[in-house]
Amino acid sequence: MVYDAFVLLSFGGPEKPDDVMPFLRNVVRGRGVPEERLAAVAEHYMHFGGVSPINQQCRDLLAAVQADFSANGLDLPTYWGNRNWHPMLEDTVAQMRDDGVTHALGFATSAYGGYSSCHQYWEDIDRARAKVGPGAPQISKLRQFWDHPGFVGPHVDAVRQAWEKLDRRAGTRLVFTAHSIPVSMAQSAGPTGGRYTAQLEETARLVAAQAAPDLSYDLVWQSRSGPPQVPWLEPDINDHLAALAEKGVTDVVVSPIGFVSDHLEVLWDLDNEALETAKKLGLGYARAATPNVDPRFVTMVRHLVEERTAGRAQERLGTLPVWDNCPGGCCPAPLRRGSK
Ligand SMILES: CC1=C(CCC(=O)O)c2cc3nc(cc4[nH]c(cc5[nH]c(cc1n2)c(C)c5CCC(=O)O)c(CCC(=O)O)c4C)C(CCC(=O)O)=C3C
Numbered sequence: 001m002v003y004d005a006f007v008l009l010s011f012g013g014p015e016k017p018d019d020v021m022p023f024l025r026n027v028v029r030g031r032g033v034p035e036e037r038l039a040a041v042a043e044h045y046m047h048f049g050g051v052s053p054i055n056q057q058c059r060d061l062l063a064a065v066q067a068d069f070s071a072n073g074l075d076l077p078t079y080w081g082n083r084n085w086h087p088m089l090e091d092t093v094a095q096m097r098d099d100g101v102t103h104a105l106g107f108a109t110s111a112y113g114g115y116s117s118c119h120q121y122w123e124d125i126d127r128a129r130a131k132v133g134p135g136a137p138q139i140s141k142l143r144q145f146w147d148h149p150g151f152v153g154p155h156v157d158a159v160r161q162a163w164e165k166l167d168r169r170a171g172t173r174l175v176f177t178a179h180s181i182p183v184s185m186a187q188s189a190g191p192t193g194g195r196y197t198a199q200l201e202e203t204a205r206l207v208a209a210q211a212a213p214d215l216s217y218d219l220v221w222q223s224r225s226g227p228p229q230v231p232w233l234e235p236d237i238n239d240h241l242a243a244l245a246e247k248g249v250t251d252v253v254v255s256p257i258g259f260v261s262d263h264l265e266v267l268w269d270l271d272n273e274a275l276e277t278a279k280k281l282g283l284g285y286a287r288a289a290t291p292n293v294d295p296r297f298v299t300m301v302r303h304l305v306e307e308r309t310a311g312r313a314q315e316r317l318g319t320l321p322v323w324d325n326c327p328g329g330c331c332p333a334p335l336r337r338g339s340k
């Protein structure tokens with residue numbers, strides 16, 4: 001297989017106040033997210049001037065990947081397209097067609113399996129290609145990377161650095177977080193189900209073992225969305241902090257292993273809400289960084305490409321199975337409500 005381009009696939013985010021509501025409506029198309037929730041999330045974005053950090057993080061990652069490709073003789077033009085906000089993937093795919101690209105490798109900014117984190121990126125590709133029509137390049141998504149040393153390593157160092165900021169008290173606990181998803185979505189994640197949670201459990205175990213083998217740790221959830229009557233993964237980090245304080249925990253290191261960069265959910269839901277909760281409970285609190293443009297993470301992107309182009313061996317720390325192309329029927333889309 002000959003690949004002639006690389007494309008970064010991401011979520012997208014608003015870059016000015018007027019972008020916020022149209023962006024949110026794109027995210028929740030037909031998902032039954034209540035208006036109150038949308039208004040609350042719009043407010044989170046407005047706290048940052050209507051600017052999500054995610055697009056700039058994508059620009060930075062793409063620039064670093066491009067530089068790393070060049071430095072290592074990998075001659076692939078790079079592109080970037082989003083699911084929910086400009087640059088929209090369909091516009092990128094049109095540009096790629098105009099540039100003569102025939103088959104690109106796509107890297108999605110999520111390490112895990114499941115509908116939102118993996119399958120929906122395949123849908124984004126299909127939708128963008130259908131819109132562009134004849135001549136649209138093929139795009140093959142690179143594999144999930146939850147246990148790759150280039151992803152685990154930066155999280156390990158970040159946990160160590162965050163822990164350094166706390167008084168080394170005996171009552172310190174390591175708390176990993178990831179984006180909550182509907183329980184039904186978690187059950188149907190991966191070819192045999194449960195894969196999102198299982199992968200996160202594996203990442204948590206790998207990071208904890210290298211960063212802080214003496215600390216007890218938990219995996220909990222953040223940023224719940226959706227209508228209240230639909231069950232999502234629990235406990236929420238805020239409830240969990242209260243339960244820990246009750247048990248005599250004195251300090252927490254919070255590591256958002258569910259994210260590759262400091263998205264708005266990290267900045268708002270952790271650095272604001274969870275920090276506030278910890279303060280009220282009298283808990284010491286330190287949030288660990290995400291990989292962002294850590295050189296090991298950037299190199300990982302090239303190594304994933306080279307697995308496909310140059311027969312590079314997979315680098316893996318875990319034991320769960322991994323695959324390049326998701327089997328059909330994997331991670332079904334949730335039922336849409338009132339979608340057009
Ligand atoms: C698993 C997962 C990831 C991690 C994997 C990945 O990275 O893909 C993720 C990432 C992100 N989620 C993001 C933002 C939002 N997610 C929402 C809503 C939802 N997320 C869901 C799941 C996930 N989301 C789900 C099941 C929903 C319900 C609606 C639906 O089924 O789609 C909403 C709607 C409002 C609300 O929060 O209620 C917003 C604004 C941003 C951008 C942040 C920024 O601007 O920096 C990012 C990176």
Ligand SMILES: [Fe+2]
Binds near residue numbers: 179
């Ligand atoms: Fe989300």
